[in-house]
Amino acid sequence: MPRGELTGRARSLRHDATQAERRLWNALRDRRIGGWKWKRQVPRGPYIVDFLCFDAALVVELDGGQHADQQSYDDRRTAFLEAQGLRVGDADGLTGVCYAILAACGGEAPHPSSPRKRGEG
Numbered sequence: 001m002p003r004g005e006l007t008g009r010a011r012s013l014r015h016d017a018t019q020a021e022r023r024l025w026n027a028l029r030d031r032r033i034g035g036w037k038w039k040r041q042v043p044r045g046p047y048i049v050d051f052l053c054f055d056a057a058l059v060v061e062l063d064g065g066q067h068a069d070q071q072s073y074d075d076r077r078t079a080f081l082e083a084q085g086l087r088v089g090d091a092d093g094l095t096g097v098c099y100a101i102l103a104a105c106g107g108e109a110p111h112p113s114s115p116r117k118r119g120e121g
Contacts, residue, residue, distance in 0.1 A: 006043045013041040013048060020062050021050065027098050034102045035109035044084065047077045052086075056105040059088045060097075 017025065021040070028038040028051060042052045044059075051060040059081055061074070078088045089104055102108075 003043070006046075006048065010041040010043050010048045017041075018062070024051065024060070024062060024097065028101070031109070033098055034105055034107060036102075036105050037109075044086075045080055047080060049081065053105060055109065057086050058101070058104055059086050060101060061088060061090050 017040075025038075025040050027033060028036075028040075031037055036053050036056055039052050039054075040050065042049050044052070049059045050062050052058070061077075074090075081088050087104065089100070
């Protein structure tokens with residue numbers, strides 16, 4: 001899919017988010033979890049990732065029922081993202097996910113005004 005089409009698709013996905021995506025986004029947005037900055041529905045290569053924290057080099061995918069039969073697609077996507085230096089985590093529900101995300105990020109983020117390297121945290 002050409003870059004422009006991928007960007008348009010990402011915008012559409014942000015607009016038509018599932019209830020689970022809206023709930024998790026509400027928890028992640030505005031640096032609400034540990035001060036980490038997140039983006040949602042972000043084009044990365046040929047894929048659109050559900051949630052991305054650049055500073056923690058972490059991707060969270062909400063793989064609910066709509067992806068259950070797409071294991072090979074998920075495996076290819078994960079391999080691509082890991083080759084880009086990103087860690088990928090799957091989430092099936094909101095309960096406990098926020099704590100798992102904070103732990104995967106390495107705890108509380110450094111204050112935004114302090115310098116940090118990508119992946120530190």
